[in-house]
Amino acid sequence: MASLPEILSARFEAVTGVDPELRPATKPQFGHYQCNVALRLAADRGLKPREVAQSIVDTVDVADLCEPLEIAGPGFINIRIRTDVLAHAVAEQLRDPHAGIVPTQKPAVVVVDYSAPNVAKPMHVGNLRSTIIGDCLARVLRSTGDTVIAQNHIGDWGTQFGMLVEQILDEGIDASALTLDTSVELYKRAQAHFRSDEVFAEAARRRVVALQAGDEQTRAIWQCLIDVSKAGFNRAYARLGVLLTDADLAGESMYNPMLDAVAADLEAMGVATMDAGALCVFIPGDDAPLIVRKSDGGYGYAATDLAAIRHRVGTLHADRLIYVVGAPQSHHFAQVFATARLAGWLPEAVSAEHVGFGSVLGADGKMFKTRDGKAVTLDTLLDAAEEVAATEVAMAAVKYADLSNALHKDYVFDVDRMTATTGDTGPYLQYAHARVSQILRRAAADSLVVDDATAVIACLGEPAEQTLALTLTRFGEVVAEVASSLQPHKLCGYLFELATQLSSFYEQCPVLKSEDEIRASRLVLCRATQRVLATGLDLLGIHAPESM
RNA sequence: GCGCCUGUAGCUUAAUGGAUAGAGCAUCUGACUACGGAUCAGAAGGUUGGGGGUUCAAGUCCCUCCAGGCGCGCCA
Numbered sequence: 001m002a003s004l005p006e007i008l009s010a011r012f013e014a015v016t017g018v019d020p021e022l023r024p025a026t027k028p029q030f031g032h033y034q035c036n037v038a039l040r041l042a043a044d045r046g047l048k049p050r051e052v053a054q055s056i057v058d059t060v061d062v063a064d065l066c067e068p069l070e071i072a073g074p075g076f077i078n079i080r081i082r083t084d085v086l087a088h089a090v091a092e093q094l095r096d097p098h099a100g101i102v103p104t105q106k107p108a109v110v111v112v113d114y115s116a117p118n119v120a121k122p123m124h125v126g127n128l129r130s131t132i133i134g135d136c137l138a139r140v141l142r143s144t145g146d147t148v149i150a151q152n153h154i155g156d157w158g159t160q161f162g163m164l165v166e167q168i169l170d171e172g173i174d175a176s177a178l179t180l181d182t183s184v185e186l187y188k189r190a191q192a193h194f195r196s197d198e199v200f201a202e203a204a205r206r207r208v209v210a211l212q213a214g215d216e217q218t219r220a221i222w223q224c225l226i227d228v229s230k231a232g233f234n235r236a237y238a239r240l241g242v243l244l245t246d247a248d249l250a251g252e253s254m255y256n257p258m259l260d261a262v263a264a265d266l267e268a269m270g271v272a273t274m275d276a277g278a279l280c281v282f283i284p285g286d287d288a289p290l291i292v293r294k295s296d297g298g299y300g301y302a303a304t305d306l307a308a309i310r311h312r313v314g315t316l317h318a319d320r321l322i323y324v325v326g327a328p329q330s331h332h333f334a335q336v337f338a339t340a341r342l343a344g345w346l347p348e349a350v351s352a353e354h355v356g357f358g359s360v361l362g363a364d365g366k367m368f369k370t371r372d373g374k375a376v377t378l379d380t381l382l383d384a385a386e387e388v389a390a391t392e393v394a395m396a397a398v399k400y401a402d403l404s405n406a407l408h409k410d411y412v413f414d415v416d417r418m419t420a421t422t423g424d425t426g427p428y429l430q431y432a433h434a435r436v437s438q439i440l441r442r443a444a445a446d447s448l449v450v451d452d453a454t455a456v457i458a459c460l461g462e463p464a465e466q467t468l469a470l471t472l473t474r475f476g477e478v479v480a481e482v483a484s485s486l487q488p489h490k491l492c493g494y495l496f497e498l499a500t501q502l503s504s505f506y507e508q509c510p511v512l513k514s515e516d517e518i519r520a521s522r523l524v525l526c527r528a529t530q531r532v533l534a535t536g537l538d539l540l541g542i543h544a545p546e547s548m
Numbered sequence: 549g550c551g552c553c554u555g556u557a558g559c560u561u562a563a564u565g566g567a568u569a570g571a572g573c574a575u576c577u578g579a580c581u582a583c584g585g586a587u588c589a590g591a592a593g594g595u596u597g598g599g600g601g602u603u604c605a606a607g608u609c610c611c612u613c614c615a616g617g618c619g620c621g622c623c624a
Contacts, residue, residue, distance in 0.1 A: 040565095252624085276622085327619095331619055359617085405560085405562085408553065409553090411561095423571095435587085438583075507589080
């Protein structure tokens with residue numbers, strides 16, 4: 001089912017031949033949608049904008065949808081949708097099992113790489129953002145019909161494991177008895193030991209080689225470390241209510257067997273060349289090389305990420321690759337993507353996007369650190385939110401705060417602001433949903449049940465009703481926009497607008513106290529709003545409670 | 549040194565080259581024996597960091613300067 005704005009847009013495009021770029025009107029007197037296509041066409045063809053607008057207005061076939069079109073200012077076309085059409089569209093949206101979300105024209109296989117915590121390290125603020133944003137994008141893309149393959153690229157490989165395993169053997173610890181907390185403590189001791197004791201450091205380096213060679217004892221201890229951390233990750237995911245499971249794990253270790261081939265193939269193709277003992281890719285227009293293999297023969301994360309691209313395109317058959325990783329990594333991903341293109345591992349048809357996000361800052365506006373300079377753990381943040389709000393509200397607060405401003409910007413973690421029940425916050429949206437749910441619950445108690453399948457809106461007389469209805473019909477477009485642009489804050493902004501319009505409607509239009517077809521129509525409007533709010537919040541990974 | 553990002557009201561922020569830059573918080577003024585006031589209605593608050601330029605139209609594109617943040621050959 002196409003959304004109302006899409007239908008309208010298609011009617012205009014049939015006349016103009018270009019995307020009319022309909023936008024929600026910026027002012028009530030401009031109607032419901034405004035269109036600047038006449039201005040653009042006039043500029044291209046050297047005609048007068050208002051005359052072009054007039055000819056579009058004379059030709060376009062929208063009388064069944066709109067009030068008479070108006071030309072305003074330098075040549076804008078203002079569009080007002082007929083009230084009966086809005087009423088019908090909302091009822092139809094309620095019948096739609098997808099609540100107005102429009103299935104994509106070209107369903108794709110989308111790999112979303114997110115969360116990526118490190119083994120034997122507590123999850124921290126950076127993991128929090130990646131997890132929340134990635135979870136939201138996965139939900140949105142699934143909702144529009146894409147096949148989403150989540151890939152949790154955990155840090156389960158590398159030199160630190162030589163150090164960890166060696167420390168366990170050195171202390172004579174039973175690795176199978178480790179917990180997340182004791183493994184984190186172990187990591188700190190191992191790090192200190194590595195720095196202070198050259199004999200130990202050398203043993204740790206040999207241990208890395210043993211791990212890579214598949215030494216049985218080393219592998220077994222390594223596996224214990226991973227299992228302990230995995231359990232910790234899953235506790236965090238359960239707490240956050242994100243969809244990641246063990247099935248989504250695809251850590252660095254998984255790519256280890258592929259790294260030799262990655263390096264060899266790049267070198268054979270001439271994409272990578274030896275420089276100062278390291279295998280490097282020099283990307284045209286980029287001063288810094290991408291180091292595929294270090295001069296000691298080891299591999300860094302560039303090789304792993306290249307192997308991951310090969311795997312995701314070649315084996316998982318991805319059409320689109322999305323990396324939800326902090327903004328400071330943008331150069332790295334630009335290099336990796338460029339290299340994969342050069343090597344032919346990332347065909348033109350497959351897109352690769354780095355969704356970089358800004359840092360979480362402390363109250364002082366600087367990188368969020370504890371007093372002794374350590375990264376703040378995820379649990380610390382969530383605990384802080386739960387001190388001032390119930391669990392469900394606290395999670396909504398944290399997630400909404402994270403998703404509601406532009407991703408690439410830093411933001412300050414301010415518990416009081418994000419948990420406020422008034423203003424542009426998660427709790428406010430939950431409250432709006434709870435209020436409208438209450439009306440429907442009371443209606444049901446009086447045997448006034450809205451049947452989604454047969455719902456009809458007979459009248460939409462009040463401005464507050466029309467405003468709410470118009471906003472409801474925009475839902476599908478907003479979700480499509482987020483699926484395409486990967487900007488969750490646009491969905492947040494939409495839902496906040498919907499919630500404030502619901503509150504306005506709630507004040508101005510009594511539902512249960514009105515009668516007959518007005519009451520019936522308003523109940524349908526309430527029900528449709530409840531569904532869109534609940535569906536939208538679910539796409540953000542936020543629970544929509546029936547009561548609070 | 550090179551590169552990327554950010555700068556919008558006291559604070560937090562939105563804006564796909566389009567009309568008078570849109571919200572929230574805080575402040576001030578109204579509305580409560582309420583379909584849940586955890587709310588709503590309204591007011592005030594802006595030379596979009598400065599300066600040039602392109603355009604019929606610039607917060608948005610280009611140049612330059614200022615301020616802050618982050619990257620830049622062997623950590624991931």
